[in-house]
Amino acid sequence: MSLPSEPVPQVLADALFRPVRAGNAFEETMERMLQAIRLGVVPPGGRLPPERELAARLGVSRVTLREALRALQEAGYVESRRGRYGGTFVRPTSADNLPLPPPGDLEDTLTLRLALETGAAEAAAARALTPQSRRHLRARLDDCTAAPLADYRRTDSRLHLAIAEATGAPSLTGAVADVRTRLNALLASIPLIPTNIEHSDDQHRAIIDAILAGDPVAARTAMAEHISGTASLLRGFLA
Amino acid sequence: MSLPSEPVPQVLADALFRPVRAGNAFEETMERMLQAIRLGVVPPGGRLPPERELAARLGVSRVTLREALRALQEAGYVESRRGRYGGTFVRPTSADNLPLPPPGDLEDTLTLRLALETGAAEAAAARALTPQSRRHLRARLDDCTAAPLADYRRTDSRLHLAIAEATGAPSLTGAVADVRTRLNALLASIPLIPTNIEHSDDQHRAIIDAILAGDPVAARTAMAEHISGTASLLRGFLA
DNA sequence: TCGCAATGGATCACAGTCGACCCATTGCCG
DNA sequence: CGGCAATGGGTCGACTGTGATCCATTGCGA
Incomplete structure (x- = not known):
């Protein structure tokens, strides 16, 4: 597997050479939004921050953020309304049966x-x-x-x-x-x-x-x- | 700042809406390699895993990984040799004065x-x-x-x-x-x-x-x- | 001596991502 | 009633990152 002259500890090397990013920007953004909904950080019926602000906070372009929000909307988890005092809101009915990431070790x-x-x-x-x-x-x-x-x-x-x-x-x-x-x-x-x-x-x-x-x-x-x-x-x- | 009708806890929201990625793939890859060298996970004179394997482990394309390695090479931290039993090696003289990321809070x-x-x-x-x-x-x-x-x-x-x-x-x-x-x-x-x-x-x-x-x-x-x-x-x- | 395997070196076309910009909708307030 | 501010909606050109593919170099071992 590895040369005997390289006593690199395996667990530690695995930790340092782990993936730099868990997925693409779209996936990670969507995962974060789901996490916020699942953990109740934005309560059912609550409003997410405006797209521009949220994109800036997540360090992601607005285009990418909107793709994630559109996917969530199509899946029925959020709902968007335009106009002043509009925004993207968590659908109250969506508290249950949220998809969960596969359990790790x-x-x-x-x-x-x-x-x-x-x-x-x-x-x-x-x-x-x-x-x-x-x-x-x-x-x-x-x-x-x-x-x-x-x-x-x-x-x-x-x-x-x-x-x-x-x-x-x-x-x-x-x-x-x-x-x-x-x-x-x-x-x-x-x-x-x-x-x-x-x-x-x-x-x-x-x-x-x-x-x-x-x-x-x-x-x-x-x-x-x-x-x-x-x-x-x-x-x-x-x- | 935020409507009184939204009792979203600030610290927690900050934690969940934190940046999805710390930088671009090139920067993060280079940071990881520096981390491995700084922490002595790959000892001075030691060989890094082959590019193809390392790229796969970091979840990054080989092109991006090589850009990071080239930057490290130009800065004198590593050295590459071609051929069988070649590879990318940590320069023994580079143990000191490695650049450190700016200290956080x-x-x-x-x-x-x-x-x-x-x-x-x-x-x-x-x-x-x-x-x-x-x-x-x-x-x-x-x-x-x-x-x-x-x-x-x-x-x-x-x-x-x-x-x-x-x-x-x-x-x-x-x-x-x-x-x-x-x-x-x-x-x-x-x-x-x-x-x-x-x-x-x-x-x-x-x-x-x-x-x-x-x-x-x-x-x-x-x-x-x-x-x-x-x-x-x-x-x-x-x- | 020669072939081969393992490594780094390089290029290209394609998909993902970004920043900048403008448009559309809504409702408050003068 | 009309302007305006705040929000979501959409598009475009430039840049980043990827996967695939091939090339170049090296040294072991048949």
Whole structure:
């Protein structure tokens, strides 16, 4: 395979020589928009930023962005209206059965998730949170406990993202969003069990309490426990 | 700025609407190659994979890859030889004064680094390591303590990457490599102080001992302490 | 000594992407 | 009622990136 005189570690080389881009600009743009809809960042009925602004933020030409939006429109996920106060809106009926990217490697995803989310919980707890952040965290927790079964995974995602957001670190927030998307792809293939949801709700409360109390160790511990539950569930169903 | 009826969280929206790609294919390819050289993944004098294979791994056309390699060659970082057993080789003299990407936000980088590297140390310690992995970790530790001042940061990077590699999770390894590159860009602007290096060596030993002993808690703690030292140093010089 | 395999070197036609520009629609507000 | 601002809709020419294909060089081994 490789010459013995080249002791290049395989895993590391694989990491550095990984693909420079996941797909073409159109595909990646569409994926991002779907991610925003799936994770509930733009709520059903909500309006996306104007095309010109969105294209600039995504670093993509408006032509390419519009191709992606047109594909989403044809698939029924969004709807565009012209004129002042027009825009592109998320169709309220499209919350379910969104296409998910193919699940990646299970252990890879779980290992990355554990590192990122426990790190985020600890960092959020270690930080002086604004009243606004505190309110946001509490609101997401309440959404989660109040959510009907069908909305559970979306509100759950939003809670976990809110924790990452509370760290104030954009890179960490983005990384958590990405790993969450991978996790959702895995979760999509296993059933929602009411008992697990009750467990999760308790754990969520413990996590948020620890963050709001400014207790990094407790926040990390609670998050680790929570994540471990989901990991076992996934391993049981998929391994 | 935005309508009050759209409670889209700013940090999260920023994370999801971040640029789809960091630059054009040529730039990103060149950046990856520099990263591989900087982090010592391909050692001085070492040979890069053949162009056809490398292009395929990076998901880029051979034409684009060759443009990047030609730029590196003109800048004196690599050298190509034709014929059987030819290839593209890293110039031994080019270890120093490699161009670094502009440093990003300090706190953002440090927060992400803390999460990823403490997570990696913990995951590595929690894992049944192969004898080969154990040897690799010890070897990188020895390189680090034995390194002359000029090589310290490269051997240090390699040690930290070896820890990430030991987790067996490619995504985590890639993420650590990326954040390390950002960290190196920051470190480049502050001096190397022998006292700090001695401290680091002790901490490195404690981390590796904990990982080899299979003690996740100790590994995390030791890594957290180590990283906190570097963080203070950076905040002192840059904040 | 010669053929062959493995490598880098080069070119071309085609598809993807971009930036710039202008048009079409809508509804607020003077 | 009419202008205007904000939005989506569409087109064009230039540049980027790709896949395929061939060429050039080198050195091992039959």
